[in-house]
Amino acid sequence: MHFQFMVYKFDFNQNRLRLEESFAALIGIIFIYEAFDKIIDINRHRPVRLHTDQILPPNCSCFTSNTTRKLNLIMTINDCYKNQSHQFIGIPCQIINDKAYIPDVFFFSIILFLSTFTLAYTLKNFKFSRFLPMSVRTKVSDFGVVLAIFINVLIDYFVGLDTLKLAVPQKFATTKENRGWIIRPFGKNSPYIWLAAVLPALLATILIFMDQHITTVIINRKENKLKKGSGYHLDLLIVAVCIGINSVFGLPWFVAATVLSINHVIALKLESGTAAPGEKPKFLGVREQRVTGFIVFLFIGLSVFLTKILGYIPMPVLYGVFLYMGISSMKEIQxxxxxxxxxxxxxxxxxxxxxxxxxxxxxxxxxxxxxxxxxxxxxxxxxxxxxxxxxxxxxxxxxxxxxxxxxxxxxxxxxxxxVVPEVVKKEIEERKNSASLDKTDEENQ
Amino acid sequence: MHFQFMVYKFDFNQNRLRLEESFAALIGIIFIYEAFDKIIDINRHRPVRLHTDQILPPNCSCFTSNTTRKLNLIMTINDCYKNQSHQFIGIPCQIINDKAYIPDVFFFSIILFLSTFTLAYTLKNFKFSRFLPMSVRTKVSDFGVVLAIFINVLIDYFVGLDTLKLAVPQKFATTKENRGWIIRPFGKNSPYIWLAAVLPALLATILIFMDQHITTVIINRKENKLKKGSGYHLDLLIVAVCIGINSVFGLPWFVAATVLSINHVIALKLESGTAAPGEKPKFLGVREQRVTGFIVFLFIGLSVFLTKILGYIPMPVLYGVFLYMGISSMKEIQxxxxxxxxxxxxxxxxxxxxxxxxxxxxxxxxxxxxxxxxxxxxxxxxxxxxxxxxxxxxxxxxxxxxxxxxxxxxxxxxxxxxVVPEVVKKEIEERKNSASLDKTDEENQ
Known part of the structure; x- marks a missing residue:
């Protein structure tokens, strides 16, 4: 009842509000921002040493393998490197030694990140080039992101640096050890705390409602030409039940993710083959089925058994894919x-x-x-x-x-x-114009 | 007489041979290849250490600053890094220590290289975007390469790593010390060696002739709409005299450089402002003058006094510019x-x-x-x-x-x-068609 009221109030079903577009833009921007933020954050795990052209503090020198120490010489870190000396000796060296430092990995991560994004983006747009027959092009496009990941994992493997890898848990267990699989509703808190929890719970409800609903509204837009009817209330019911169950087991909550859902629809687009060059392929609809959804979640489940393979995937490659997804989801927003x-x-x-x-x-x-x-x-x-x-x-x-x-x-x-898409609007517009022209013609006769 | 004969034989003046195109393509490919070759060659000056995930040889361990040695443990270089240990102790470590190694610089150089190329290419093509007024766009395009260099020099400066810098001699002197400014024609060789020198000299003559002449033919193509007449023989005469003088002083020889000359012409293109959007700007001609040439060589001369500033320019940035020039000179080749x-x-x-x-x-x-x-x-x-x-x-x-x-x-x-350019051919073609249509119309009447 409460939900129904809100749906009515928001006019969601009439698709009349650009609200959901602002929200999708925000989520897209967050995706892009996070990709860059995370790649810079690698510096925390694999810290880089910059400004190696500064002079070492007095009484700090570098150790060379033939155990001669060069004290009281004006040297920079670069000079030490050139002498193949990577260790700094002397108490004043602390300012250098205390800073954790892993060489090469940070810059190599940036290269992997950019390479994955560029490759995914280029391969995805390869469909629109003139090269190779359409069937080959479409295949390359469809598997563009997978290919980009695969190629960059190979590069990472052959370079053999200590890049941050996808951290997959080695065994099936709760993240926090010994917390058990069932969460006691009150824990060590006073039972009366639930009164105070009402306010944040209400906020969480609004957020989940908005996130879930805005995403489904975007996916159910007329321009996507979905054949299956929308199920706003049923979807929300399932989300609510799942969140209830997951909360008992202390598992993460799931709602429809905007960027991922938009990318899922883009990936399933059905387009007419073009006969003439230059002609733009027509959007025929979405390959609506339950296979992709099922297999995606099956593989997420199976990943428990694939920890060894997944451990080869460097995080920068995934951040590159995030950047690609963020940017490609933004492209269709007015x-x-x-x-x-x-x-x-x-x-x-x-x-x-x-x-x-x-x-x-x-x-x-x-x-x-x-x-x-x-x-x-x-x-x-x-x-x-x-x-x-x-x-x-x-x-x-x-x-x-x-x-x-x-x-x-x-x-x-x-x-x-x-929210009537630009293409449809133009068609209506042109029909109007030709109709009025016909009319003028008739009047002239 | 000899030159004139060859010019006639090659049919250069009639512009009938695609020969010069093959040559320009070769030079362009060499430019692109060299850019990549040189960036990889940085590994020789600033060697990178890969495969840090391999296990250290037995009895080789890493030195940690608190002077504890961890011997006989199965460790990788990565493990040492994580302990903030960058020096390897023990005789079996030689295979690691003997390889020169400068951290971070190689990968950072690749980033600078790609960043310079991408920025130069994007800014140069910014003219064709829809953003900002045409005048601003043209300015950004015209100074695109300079901007790309400037921005990347700044990045390099603030990161402060020991990237390879442009090696500018600190004083005005011959490269080889004490060789003097005038080269004795025979040196310590027997005077009869000049007989044997005829053959390589002949080959050098062919090469200089081809390089100079093919470049001038490309520049003098009809499609460039040059107003000043060609001066094949005069140009060659000047080149010959210069080479004679430079040889006496042991200076490098100069001929017209294909890629640089094509880029010079592209940079000086005069295009009509477009009134309607979508309309392609018409190529009106080349801003023919002697100012750019004069100033370019003036600055090359002045660079003797600018060694300090030029010393800030990292080589990878220049390689990025080479790559850009190679690719942009290739674009117009059929x-x-x-x-x-x-x-x-x-x-x-x-x-x-x-x-x-x-x-x-x-x-x-x-x-x-x-x-x-x-x-x-x-x-x-x-x-x-x-x-x-x-x-x-x-x-x-x-x-x-x-x-x-x-x-x-x-x-x-x-x-x-x-060599009639594609655009001109199409125009002729269309005029022919409309003419024959007119004729058919007349016949029908």
Missing amino acids: FISRVLLIFMPEKYQPDYVYLRYVRTSRVHMFTFIQISCLVLLWVIKSVESISILFPIMVLALVGARKVMDYLFTQRELEYLDD | FISRVLLIFMPEKYQPDYVYLRYVRTSRVHMFTFIQISCLVLLWVIKSVESISILFPIMVLALVGARKVMDYLFTQRELEYLDD
Whole structure:
């Protein structure tokens, strides 16, 4: 009842709110940001030593294997390296020695990261090149990401450096040792703590509801031409039941993940073969089935037995795939195309339908309001002390949308704030035009 | 007289031979190959240590700063690193210690190399994007390579690793010390050695003649719309005089460099501003002047006083620029587009004029003959013991061209072996078509 009320209130089923687009953009940006953040974070596990051109402190020198010490000489770390000396002797050396340092791995990780992203992106877009027959191209595209991972794992293997590897647990057990498989509801806390837990629980509910629902709304968009009907309430029910069960066992909660789901749909796209060159393949629909979903989760389960193979996959390769997924999920979001529009002079603008009816300055204003909302969400997400308010702020987006009703005319909002995909809009537009032309012709006769 | 004869024989002035294209392709490929070769060669100056996951030999262990030695333990280099130990103790360690090793620099150099190339390439093509007004875009494009160098020098500076830097001599002197500024013609050799020198001198003459002349022919192509007339003989005379003078002082010889000259022309292209979006800018001509040439060589001269600044430029950044120049000079060569054609199914082929008149299999045959010639040249260039024959083989290309007269009809060669640029050909083609249409119309009336 409660959920139904919210669904109605949000007008989700009518697909009339760009709210879900802002949210998808936020999730996409988080994906891209996290990829870079994590690759830089490798520096914490495999710290790099920079500024080797600085002079060593006095009375600190480097040890050479023939045990001669060069004291009181003005030397840099580079000079030591050139003498094949990698150890620093003397108490003042502490500032160097105390900093943990693993050579080569950090920079090699960056190369793996960029190489995986570039390869995945190039292979995925190989479909649109003119080379090789269409059937080969499609295969290369379909397996582009897998190929990119495979090739870079091989590179990592043959280089043989100590890159961070995917940490797969060696045995089937709880992460925290000896906590048992069933979580006692109150633990060592006073039973009355559940009263205080209502507030964070409510926030968590909002977040789960938004995350799950926004994702399903994006997937169920008309432009995806899904044949199977939507199941908003059933989906939520299953999510709720699963979260209940998982909580008892202390397992992670699962909701539909925006970026992964969008990528799943992209991967299953069914397109018409093109007969003539230059002709764009038509989007026919999505290969709707339960096989991919089943096999994906089967393999996640089987990964317990594949720890040895998975242990060969370096983390930078996975971060490269995250970056690829983040960027490819962003490409189809109108908000992003409107952000890019800000940097385009009017005469170079692409022929978007909404630009025919809404003045550019108004489009930019709409975009800037969206950007401010996103920045606000980002700040709240990032500042730890207030990040608990994040779900509330996601809800506040609905309020922001209401304010737009006063700033923009209904006609403007109709074009800016509509989820009918650009391609469909253009078709409607052109049909209208030719119809009115026919009419003029008739009148002239 | 001798030169004039050759010019006539080669039909250079009539611009009828694709010979110069094969040569330009070879030079471009050499540029790209050298860029990669040199970046890998950094491993010789800043050797990297790979396969750190291998187990240390018995009785070899690593030194830790608290002077405890862990002997007879099965350890890898990675384990030593994790203990912050970078020195290996024990006689069996020699196989590790004897290999020179500078950490981090090699991988960082690869990152700089790729970053410079990608940035230069992206900024140069920024002109064709839709962002920012045309004037800003053109500026960014024009200074793209300089910007790429500047940004990457800054990155290198702030990272502060011991990357290979541009080695600029600190004082104005001959490379070989005490050899004096004037080279004695015979040195310590017997004066009769000049007889034997005739043969290599002849080969050098052919090479200089080909290199200089092919470059000037490429630059003087009709498609470049140069207003100033060609000066093949005068240019050669100046080159000959300069080589004579430089030889006396033991300075390097100068001829027109193919890749650099093509890039100079590309940089000076004058294009019409586009009024409508999507419209391709028209090539109006080349900004012909003597300022760039003068300033370039002035700065090369001034570099003697700029050693300190030039010393900040890492070599990988320059290799990145070489790669960019090699690739950008290849783009306009028909041979390369025909090589790519091999991998395209017939129905996806672009609408090249020669494809309208020559069967695809014949086009491929022509391309394969060119490829074999190039491979032969490459092999001769690479195998040291026969590389002296390279100039002869370049001449032999003329013979290969003669053989083509028997393999292809004159009509086929007219389309494949013609330097009239693709764009011009298409225009002629279309005018012909519309003319014949007009004629048919007249006949019908």
